[in-house]
Amino acid sequence: MKTIEEYLCLNADRYPEKPAVITPEEQLTYRELHQAVCEKAEALSDRKGQAVVFASSRPIDFLVTYLAIHRAGAIAVPLDKDAPPRRFRAIEEQLSTETFAHDTADVLYTTGTTGRPKGVVISHKAIMADAANLIAAQGYRHDTVFIVCGPLSHFGSLSKVFPTIVCGATLYLLQGMTDLNAFFRALDYPSRRLATFLVPANIRMLVLLAAKRLQRYADKLDFIETGAAPIAPDDMRSLCALLPRTRLYNTYASTETGIIATFDYNDTCIGGCVGHAMPHSRFFITDKGTIACQGATLMTRYAGDPELTRQILHDDTLFTADLGHIDEEGRLCIIGREDDIINIGGYKVAPTEVEAAALALPGIVDCICTAVPHPVTGSALKLLFVAEPSSVPDTKVIARHLATLLEAYKVPALYEQTDHIRRTFNGKLDRKVGASPGPSKGGEEEPTPNPSRGRGVICK
Known part of the structure; x- marks a missing residue:
């Protein structure tokens, strides 16, 4: 060889x-x-x-x-x-x-x-x-x-x-x-x-x-x-x-x-x-x-x-x-990814499916779906998103859009606009950090400067 x-x-x-x-x-x-x-x-x-x-x-x-x-x-x-x-x-x-x-x-x-x-x-x-x-x-x-x-x-x-x-x-x-x-x-x-x-x-x-x-x-x-x-x-x-x-x-x-x-x-x-x-x-x-x-x-x-x-x-x-x-x-x-799956009231949700659906909406350039504590179900879905400055979609519009593409339990209950979502050089979402106000320091995992996707997408 x-x-x-x-x-x-x-x-x-x-x-x-x-x-x-x-x-x-x-x-x-x-x-x-x-x-x-x-x-x-x-x-x-x-x-x-x-x-x-x-x-x-x-x-x-x-x-x-x-x-x-x-x-x-x-x-x-x-x-x-x-x-x-x-x-x-x-x-x-x-x-x-x-x-x-x-x-x-x-x-x-x-x-x-x-x-x-x-x-x-x-x-x-x-x-x-x-x-x-x-x-x-x-x-x-x-x-x-x-x-x-x-x-x-x-x-x-x-x-x-x-x-x-x-x-x-x-x-x-x-x-x-x-x-x-x-x-x-x-x-x-x-x-x-x-x-x-x-x-x-x-x-x-x-x-x-x-x-x-x-x-x-x-x-x-x-x-x-x-x-x-x-x-x-x-x-x-x-x-x-x-x-x-x-x-x-x-x-x-x-x-x-x-x-x-x-x-x-x-x-x-x-x-x-x-x-x-x-x-x-x-x-x-x-x-x-x-x-x-x-x-x-x-x-x-x-x-x-x-x-x-x-x-x-x-x-x-x-x-x-x-x-x-x-x-x-x-x-x-x-x-x-197996370790990304979120349990919502007994239902299994792949956050990447939610992210792919959200990114199909004009005005959203990047996003990450996370789990937050909930007093009844134990956890609820939250969508953090980055929007185009000239076209910021209303959160109700985002929710209605997602409801046309996803089962009801996959539609996030909470939404928050942010100015940056951390990614690695490889374009992967850094799910340990999620949204952050700006680039990381130290040079070990500089985020990419551009919008991308999470791990996995809807097949067909």
């Missing part, structure tokens, strides 16, 4: 002058990228078998360091560029006593939206299986130019590096989506096979704020993938209308499972559907209604937590907390 770094070496020989990685400020050819990786790997030669914790504010430096750590036989532990020194030191200390298997490539830390961040140990075998899954299912090619808009320290963006390098294609790295002009300048790159990965928050921002501008690139965008958090059906339909010839994929993946399944919703728009399993992956639904995954893309373990590992990974199967079902076509559909 070749590694990503071995494919980089091959492509440096085959396509030495082809752009391998581009940013708005600089670019490296395959020959130059390979040379930079080799030079950095020499400086890391004494770290073989050890975990190397790193971060960088410059995307190309980050990529070079990541690949060089692998080439040196060490384990890459990427952190956000704004990770505080205390977090850096704590992770270095935790991993200093770990012994890693020969095939270990990475330890990737989750964002911790439902608990403390966990160090997910990933093998080179899993990386290559992820690459093969994406190439086969989404059609990466040698002439693909893949625009990465998120932080490479998180699996959602990092996983796009793998198939791009294997194919000898080109990476275009951006520093997030806070600058829409930078994103559109990337779309101006002279290629007829542009592709990108956008979290649902970014898709909603483009649909609401830059629809006509995005439509101009309809013949250049080969495919767009979304994942990490669910995309609302209304946003799916809007994107299909704007980009009728672009393949639009909704993918099921996580740091623990790897890339499992994907679905082109520009063929048939089905909310919550993430399609068939990819070549190196399998899934099934447990008796509890949760999704279980198998195959070569699974994590190896959690670093420093054998008990948690045993709880979710056994019998060559990773048992998730995601609720789902398999439709008559054999496609996986996501409903929500």
